[in-house]
Amino acid sequence: MSQLSPIIPYHRVNTLTGTRTARTLEDPKDIVRQIKKAKRPLFVLGPIATKVSLGDKLLIEYCIDIAKAGNIPICATATTKAKLLEYGVKPDSVYDTVEIINALKDPEWKGVKGEGNHDLVIFLGIRSDLANQGLSTLKHFAPHLSTLTLCKYYHPHADYSLPNIFKDEKWKAILDGVIENLKSEQQ
Amino acid sequence: MELKELSKRLEEVYRKIKAELNWEPVGPTPMPELSDLRNWDMRLLKTYKPFYAPFCDMCCICTFGKCDLTEHRRGACGIDIATQQARLVLLACLIGCSCHTGHAAHILDYLIEKYGPDKKIDLGEGVAVEAPHIRTVLGMKPETLGDLKVAIEYIYKELTHLLSSVHTGQEGSYLDYESKALHAGMLDHVGMEVAELAQISGFNYPTSVAETPLVDLGWNAFDKTKPIILFIGHNPATSTAVVDYLRESGLYDKVEFGGICCTALETARYSDRAKVVGPLSRQLFFVRSGIADVIMTDEQCIRTDITQEAAKVGSALIATLEKAMYGLEDATNMDTDEIVRKMVDEKKQFVILNPRKAAEVAVKVAMEIAPKRRKEWITEEEAKELAKKCSLCGLCEQVCPNLFNIGKGISEVAKGNFDTIRDIFNLCIGCGKCEEECPRNVPIFKIMQQAASKEVWKIRAGRGPIMDTEIRNVGAPITLGTIPGVIALVGCSSYPDHRDLAEVVEEFAKRKYIVVLSGCAGMVAGMWKDADGKTIYEKYPGNFDAGCVVNVGSCVANSHITGAAIKIANIFAALPLRANYEVMADYVLNRVGAVGVAWGPYSQKAAAIATGCNRLGIPVVVGPIASKYRRLYLSRKEEDDWRVMDARKKQIVDTGEPSPEHLIYVCETKEKLMVTLAKLCIRKNDTPQGRAIKLNHYISLYKKYMGGGLPEDLHLYVRRDADIPLVYKKEVKAYLDSIGWKPKEPVGLPTWIGTYPTKVPVDAVIR
Numbered sequence A: 001m002s003q004l005s006p007i008i009p010y011h012r013v014n015t016l017t018g019t020r021t022a023r024t025l026e027d028p029k030d031i032v033r034q035i036k037k038a039k040r041p042l043f044v045l046g047p048i049a050t051k052v053s054l055g056d057k058l059l060i061e062y063c064i065d066i067a068k069a070g071n072i073p074i075c076a077t078a079t080t081k082a083k084l085l086e087y088g089v090k091p092d093s094v095y096d097t098v099e100i101i102n103a104l105k106d107p108e109w110k111g112v113k114g115e116g117n118h119d120l121v122i123f124l125g126i127r128s129d130l131a132n133q134g135l136s137t138l139k140h141f142a143p144h145l146s147t148l149t150l151c152k153y154y155h156p157h158a159d160y161s162l163p164n165i166f167k168d169e170k171w172k173a174i175l176d177g178v179i180e181n182l183k184s185e186q187q
Numbered sequence B: 001m002e003l004k005e006l007s008k009r010l011e012e013v014y015r016k017i018k019a020e021l022n023w024e025p026v027g028p029t030p031m032p033e034l035s036d037l038r039n040w041d042m043r044l045l046k047t048y049k050p051f052y053a054p055f056c057d058m059c060c061i062c063t064f065g066k067c068d069l070t071e072h073r074r075g076a077c078g079i080d081i082a083t084q085q086a087r088l089v090l091l092a093c094l095i096g097c098s099c100h101t102g103h104a105a106h107i108l109d110y111l112i113e114k115y116g117p118d119k120k121i122d123l124g125e126g127v128a129v130e131a132p133h134i135r136t137v138l139g140m141k142p143e144t145l146g147d148l149k150v151a152i153e154y155i156y157k158e159l160t161h162l163l164s165s166v167h168t169g170q171e172g173s174y175l176d177y178e179s180k181a182l183h184a185g186m187l188d189h190v191g192m193e194v195a196e197l198a199q200i201s202g203f204n205y206p207t208s209v210a211e212t213p214l215v216d217l218g219w220n221a222f223d224k225t226k227p228i229i230l231f232i233g234h235n236p237a238t239s240t241a242v243v244d245y246l247r248e249s250g251l252y253d254k255v256e257f258g259g260i261c262c263t264a265l266e267t268a269r270y271s272d273r274a275k276v277v278g279p280l281s282r283q284l285f286f287v288r289s290g291i292a293d294v295i296m297t298d299e300q301c302i303r304t305d306i307t308q309e310a311a312k313v314g315s316a317l318i319a320t321l322e323k324a325m326y327g328l329e330d331a332t333n334m335d336t337d338e339i340v341r342k343m344v345d346e347k348k349q350f351v352i353l354n355p356r357k358a359a360e361v362a363v364k365v366a367m368e369i370a371p372k373r374r375k376e377w378i379t380e381e382e383a384k385e386l387a388k389k390c391s392l393c394g395l396c397e398q399v400c401p402n403l404f405n406i407g408k409g410i411s412e413v414a415k416g417n418f419d420t421i422r423d424i425f426n427l428c429i430g431c432g433k434c435e436e437e438c439p440r441n442v443p444i445f446k447i448m449q450q451a452a453s454k455e456v457w458k459i460r461a462g463r464g465p466i467m468d469t470e471i472r473n474v475g476a477p478i479t480l481g482t483i484p485g486v487i488a489l490v491g492c493s494s495y496p497d498h499r500d501l502a503e504v505v506e507e508f509a510k511r512k513y514i515v516v517l518s519g520c521a522g523m524v525a526g527m528w529k530d531a532d533g534k535t536i537y538e539k540y541p542g543n544f545d546a547g548c549v550v551n552v553g554s555c556v557a558n559s560h561i562t563g564a565a566i567k568i569a570n571i572f573a574a575l576p577l578r579a580n581y582e583v584m585a586d587y588v589l590n591r592v593g594a595v596g597v598a599w600g601p602y603s604q605k606a607a608a609i610a611t612g613c614n615r616l617g618i619p620v621v622v623g624p625i626a627s628k629y630r631r632l633y634l635s636r637k638e639e640d641d642w643r644v645m646d647a648r649k650k651q652i653v654d655t656g657e658p659s660p661e662h663l664i665y666v667c668e669t670k671e672k673l674m675v676t677l678a679k680l681c682i683r684k685n686d687t688p689q690g691r692a693i694k695l696n697h698y699i700s701l702y703k704k705y706m707g708g709g710l711p712e713d714l715h716l717y718v719r720r721d722a723d724i725p726l727v728y729k730k731e732v733k734a735y736l737d738s739i740g741w742k743p744k745e746p747v748g749l750p751t752w753i754g755t756y757p758t759k760v761p762v763d764a765v766i767r
């Protein structure tokens, strides 16, 4: 599943950091394949998605499109619920970042739809320090699920992450690609 | 045999706390050891379970390792990742507690040397319960400085045992490590209290008065034409000696003095001529401006490269405490004039451990070098010129702990636009990583000088303990809920945005909460003016009462905030506190709607303070950066155990009400913070009237900051119709009907005593 960090000394006691680190995905087809593999995915939206523009849209609009095209329930954190409502989208659940992570790490949790815990959690729009800590929690304590980040920069604690992306156009192309591929899978 | 041992230990404890003095009966846990309050801790941890966010996958503290703890691997010693996190949290709490206790012990010895051990502790007419923590934890009523030594020795002993438990191959349960961390947190508040009692008595700080002097705040507060002495740290032994020396030598208004961090606050309690430059986040900025002639360091939160930084800008430097000596020569026994000559002519830096001598040297050196020092901030033109070197490579952004786009701000300056860099400055935690990383050596901090506000604000000097009369007045409204809560903003300055603090104070003071501040938070909240040019300290009275804003003082003054919570149980509710920790903590948890906020904590001291609040039943909200502390205490409201004992009926009742919902919790944004604070003030003890007031604020803050609608968990906090705030009656009723809400009986006297194994009888919580 996740790959070993790129350079691991033969003698593991000399390792610099943990030996499990995120696999990078940047081809929208690969990303969609991971999403489609999941039975009960969840999309956790952070407040940065309501503030950052990408192309001529707010980041949150890409999130809404992905959620719709992939039929993925949304968990709104912090102040994102209000923005979603402005776009006519009622989030399937409202938890703050640490609360949703706390629930996710319980394998018995019933999930936001009451159908069982999620097997893939997609994150976008959470401050990178807090996200890093939250993903660390899931990496260590939630072996029952995978995590995928669609943020602009690499998240080592996720299972799947975009690489560091320095050009917004590239990021936009990936997100658009994900939406398109999800849509075509839907048909 | 065991019994005999136990009674021997108790005999010893009773002797130390002067048990024969009959001011209150000695409760069940005098001078508690590691395991004495463990059952209380386990009860807390049952509802508020530890939540770990490992900051590092590895352990590297013994030569078995490094050990990779990912994917359920155990270390070579057998430890798992959760227990390792708990161990590190305990270690942080121990570091924090030993800082405060070390400070307390130093200042106590200094004052005992000066005044003798029999000097009376005197907090003025308004404060009869002088030491709520020492009385509750140790079971002793300290009367003299000498008595305080007993508390210090007790903490030393506990700290040794706690620290030893961190060794490889000791504790193996994360829950037990948490219990030990809670113990360390409790001791921390005792240590802070000792420091405060000693300082207030020894330095005659204001006490038993609400309206303390307003002092100048801001990094433009100094008169730059005069010699300037800057204190950095937390211990006022030397800074007060500087004030004394200036007074005695007729130089009191000829030299400027003030500080960064808590020594600034302490000095302002000693002299209202002292300036408060700002919080920790402004330290490196101010030092690099070169405006200080002499920098005097004492202890804690000082840049460890302060000697190099001072030398770079030509400020003289004196280290005044053993805990931070920077490899400098110890000149404590050198002739004063010789030290001055070497500092001025040879630019030497020294350690001087005698406060009186250090003071004299500092003043003399400052007088000599001030005429040659630069007196102004850099100009806009200079800043623009310096900014032109930036190539927008973005390397600075990659190392910024607060994730800012600094290069953008700098390149804008080159074009003459200072807005972006000003915004960044307001958010910046002042670590200096950006400038260090810059391959083109752009002097980012120098450029930011231009962006920094040249405003001078006001801060109310720390007022110390809350008076007993104030406690009597607010005890009933707080426990009934008609004063909707006490919000305490404390701790360090790594905020997501410095402007958040004043906003929180405004929001809750206007709503008639009691707002309390300390440390860097107290400063930053003052760095804002309303349309009439008034700071929060000029706008709101300094009483401990509804709608007031109280600055208690420095970090160690946090003991007065938790102390006030204990005093509500003791003075207002008349429950004995002597060696009666569980009863006090249980009362606070279930009946006192107080919440702590550490919006930008970075230090181990903050970890200890927060953990001490938690053991006493006070929830704490922290800012996003604090997720790096690795551990929170969270409940899951719909699933957890919300049963309490109704002490009147002696029945266990399932309330289903998550109040308070969490013990330590991270909020990502200011908006979420506002709403969370209102919610965390809810207690099971609230009367219908009190509950309606609290819910009114919860709903209205939710509508204001979360964009409308009703809070998702509102139904959990409405017990009966009478709890529903009038203004929202229709909307709330419709919502409750739609989800099939059913009313439930409020609990008469909610308590946890009787719901877990404890020596304390249920009747102990009734008066």
Ligand code: SF4
Binding pocket: B059, B060, B061, B062, B063, B064, B065, B066, B067, B074, B075, B076, B077, B078, B079, B168
């Ligand atoms: S203390 Fe334990 S986990 Fe840490 S390095 Fe040593 S053996 Fe490994």
Ligand code: SF4
Binding pocket: B399, B400, B401, B402, B403, B404, B406, B424, B428, B429, B430, B431, B432, B433, B434, B435
């Ligand atoms: S000094 Fe401020 S801007 Fe620079 S790296 Fe630190 S927090 Fe970021």
Ligand code: SF4
Binding pocket: B389, B390, B391, B392, B393, B394, B395, B396, B397, B406, B407, B408, B410, B437, B438, B439, B440, B441, B442, B444
């Ligand atoms: S590192 Fe220096 S040159 Fe690069 S963007 Fe930052 S300030 Fe500009």
